[in-house]
Amino acid sequence: MSSGLSPSESPASEPSASGPLRKGDATRARIIDAATRLAAARGLMAVSLGDVAEAVGLSKSGLFKHFDSKEAMHEAVVQMVVERFVNWILDGAEIQPPGRSRLEGIFDRWLHWAETEWEETGCPIMALSVELDDQPGPLKDLLQGRLREMRRRLVKEFQALRNPPLSEAEAQAAYFQMKSFLLGQSDARRMMGDADTHRAAQAAFQSLLDRTMRPPAQEPPAQEPPA
């Protein structure tokens, strides 16, 4: 059951468990969800509380029963969406044996997240990354921290591609290229309007896996440039 097709919210929604378990927690989740969707589309700073209230069917003042300020809501949005993303990627990693097939599964899950789960708005992680990368503060720290943890895990998966394992530098270089292809796919599909970007990204990634797994061998000489 941990390999469902949709990234699910935090567990324990039934009133049978322990803890406070207020009813309004569901509302809070709906608020965060609506705010995240708006932020992914227009940018976090361009989302007003009125927009969120209307999207979730609540009065503006009603929002303040769940968040003390706009910034607190921003923090909840970033925390929730990066948590869901990392879990979506890493949960998918475990259902495949280590090695190439596991990395293929991770790549496919990442693509599915970006191009299916967030089809209308674009991947919120990429949007937040571009928006927050030049704005130091708790929001960037939160996002950066979780993404770094995830990268550490994935770099290790790349190291396990070969026996003896790849050096950390080699694995980091491979991770850099994998993430690059995922960013490139979003850009090509959403901004440039390309078709078949899914295939292009997967082909590039397969080629990356091929040459990463191949022991460093003799390279055929490059052809001379024409004329």
Place this chain on the structure above:
Amino acid sequence: MSSGLSPSESPASEPSASGPLRKGDATRARIIDAATRLAAARGLMAVSLGDVAEAVGLSKSGLFKHFDSKEAMHEAVVQMVVERFVNWILDGAEIQPPGRSRLEGIFDRWLHWAETEWEETGCPIMALSVELDDQPGPLKDLLQGRLREMRRRLVKEFQALRNPPLSEAEAQAAYFQMKSFLLGQSDARRMMGDADTHRAAQAAFQSLLDRTMRPPAQEPPAQEPPA
């Protein structure tokens, strides 16, 4: 003179040429410049006219002598910055002979644009792409149109890498990877805080050039995954 180190604005700044040539054109340019810088940092929709006025040292109402509305200013910002970007990349292409060295020069110029020219704010083209990719309208059309023209040019440069030339599909795949590495470099350096992303991007690109120029040969078999 067309290969300076800084992307320069549109030509004809001397009062000797024909046309209206008003003095306030300089002010207009300063407004667009300030607005572009703010937009690259915070996002286009998050920039208020008051911010721009203060940044350029003008009153809010003074802005309206140069732009009829906020949207008109947005359009001017997008048009100017994408124009500068495309010229910066393509002008650099011409100072090298076709082939590998020309593509290396293009890649270096693109890196220089993103990581030196726009160091504080991040590349405005990437920021605008992520912000506008899900917002149909004249702004997206403008950006997409110029970027497509540039890509057409660069794909041809990739085709010229080999003799006989690469197929368009092969060249497009190579362009996809090149752009991916540039996007990945920005993400790794600005969001993840990595060091030496310049070297990582260049290494990935050199490897791409190597295997693109190499005629399709026999591939050594990939190693079996461990255990």
Place this chain on the structure above:
DNA sequence: CTCAAAAGAGCACGATCGGTCACTTATTGT
């Protein structure tokens, strides 16, 4: 120098921003 046009300042407007407060309605523990 003259003078019309351009550039810009100052002010005021309605709308919306984030946020508070008093109040009503719904939920929950006992």
Place this chain on the structure above:
DNA sequence: ACAATAAGTGACCGATCGTGCTCTTTTGAG
């Protein structure tokens, strides 16, 4: 069932939003 508390509403606040208007200053052509 009943009180306590959580959830939610509506009116309202000062600030700022984009944008007109009128007025003054600057600029450039004759």
